[in-house]
Amino acid sequence: MGDDLDIVRAARVSTGKGSKGLAADKKLLHYLYKNHHMSPFEMVEIKFHIRVPLFVERQIDRHRTFSTNRESGRYKYLAHDVYFPPVLRGEGTINRQGSGDPLSNEASEDIRGTWRRLVTDVKDAYWFFQHRGLSREQARVITPLAQMSESYWKGNLRNLFHFLELRLHESAQEEIRDFAQAVADIIKALVPLSYECFVKYTLDADVVDAEEKEFLLGMLDYYHKSVEGEVAFPLMNRVRNRWKTKGDN
Ligand SMILES: Cc1cc2nc3c(=O)[nH]c(=O)nc-3n(C[C@H](O)[C@H](O)[C@H](O)COP(=O)(O)OP(=O)(O)OC[C@H]3O[C@@H](n4cnc5c(N)ncnc54)[C@H](O)[C@@H]3O)c2cc1C
DSSP states (O other): OOOHHHHHHHHTTTTTOOOOOHHHHHHHHHHHHHTTOOGGGGGOEEEEEEEEEHHHHHHHTTOTTOEEEEOOTTTSOOOOOBOOOSSOEEEOSSSTTSEEEEOOHHHHHHHHHHHHHHHHHHHHHHHHHHHTTOOHHHHGGGOOTTBEEEEEEEEEHHHHHHHHHHHSSTTSOHHHHHHHHHHHHHHHHHOHHHHHHHIIIIISOOOOOHHHHHHHHHHHHHHHHHTTHHHHOHHHHHHHHHHHTTSOO
């Protein structure tokens, strides 16, 4: 529900101006996003119909501002639909909780064999339990984290951008990054101007801490004195002036 213009209209509610044309609307969106005036971005809500493995669903569920409705193994027998990773990855060396390079073919084949056997055992047990009269709500307890699960998942653009910031990041698990990329592609198509702001001020941007800022400001001062900075590097001056006047942009 909503598009880039709904954000513009919300931001201009006091003046009742609505759209002022593409260039002015785009400028306003950039101003809002860059200066953290994020409530207008809450005017756009997007609902997704998703199917992901339980281990990805658990990570998605950590984002508390979304509304969810989900299929339940208490109401119906769960279909035997489990996720097999296309590539098996070894332990990571850079990010301690992440994974790294693909495993050798030999190791991958061994693991795949065991993986398939276990999943088939669980599937057989699930049907056997039902055959023996066990309730659905108890039989489902043995389903693995690889089990696929279907939901409706709805959130506003502000929180979706926050979700993407965290889950497109290279420190996030590859499987949820793939999910986040699919979400990002949809958002980009629905609200291209807002997505452009997200990329410019969040995805491709970075936070500089106080120490780093002081260091960079020192370098900017040095270059400013040594060259005709005003003329040669207008961007350098913009950053320098903004940091000198602390956040006033
Ligand atoms: C790479 C990665 C690794 C992670 N590893 C772990 C892990 O090992 N263990 C683990 O438990 N979690 C882990 N998490 C989950 C993480 O700690 C957060 O719970 C999750 O990313 C949601 O972030 P959030 O709270 O900012 O966002 P959301 O829950 O989507 O909330 C959005 C924003 O709303 C506000 N908000 C929401 N609820 C509250 C509240 N109750 N009080 C105050 N403000 C609120 C905050 O401003 C918050 O940023 C990991 C996440 C990532 C991305």
